[in-house]
Amino acid sequence: MKITIDPALCRSRARCYNLYTDLFREGTDGKGEVIITEDFEDEDLVVDATSAANACPVGAIILEY
């Protein structure tokens, strides 16, 4: 799985890095920043990333399975 955040969509609502601290951190202007930028397979992280993408208020988290 690969995660990206669309900076044009992100509205700094902070849900991703408040909830899933292994995957996201606070970047410039409070925007979400992906910690693991390379592909990963870990099942726990796949479930977390999918949950984060669903919870993002503006749908800015993009996943490639």
Next chain:
Amino acid sequence: MSVMTVLLGLPLEDHEILKHWTDVWVLPFSHAMTPEQEMYVAKEGIALQQYLLAAMDEKRQNPKEDLLTLLVQSRREDGSELTTHEMLGFAEQAVVGANETTQNGIAMAMQMLIENPGIEERLHDEPAKIRTFVEECLRLQSPTAGMYRTTTCDVEMHAVTIPAESVVHLRFAAGNRDERHFPEPGKLDLDRRNAASHLAFSQAVHHCLGAPLARLELNLSFQILLERRKNFRFAYAEENYDHVPGLALRQLEYLWIKSDPAEAAMDTNAA
């Protein structure tokens, strides 16, 4: 219920009355009620509100490290306080939301565990699969099966235009069985990669605030249950469960099960 009672900072001994109030609170979600029942629900609802208002007053005077204290101390970006109405809304949602849906989620996941051959064995062998198991149960059993929304503009779907200001019932449970998103949608699949992309907690700006807590409770429940017990099965030949009639919520009226201690399994293996 105990978990949310503690998180909110309410006395643990109150969890039974809180459970009663939340059970009553959700009745209008599911039933066509008689006028007498409506009166009863309204009276019990007021009792819950009075209880929460008193608890919030107490937190103002004796702040503690809990959610209710956080709520009464919270301010808007402009520094103003939330209205009593808003604070009550949050507190009620936290109490009710944390009880009904999680409890039903756990019960219906147990039903899924029993009804799908091979799942329990696989979870005993690979406890890491419990996470996907929980997501698949949320997808297939969605404790909140649907919710009402109001359209803010005209929406066109499948060649039908839904006008602005229409009340629509969003059917999360139906979306969760969309074969374009979940191939073989009726199958509980422990290897489904996108299992957690279901709508059981809704999505985006309306995404369930309590989803991380619900997921934690569901995962811990099954980790502990599977550590301690095995051979989960229905207790009787038939009529082991039934659903509460209703539209918005999916709830089990009862679920009769049996299981064996997991220790016995280890002893047998050792011998």
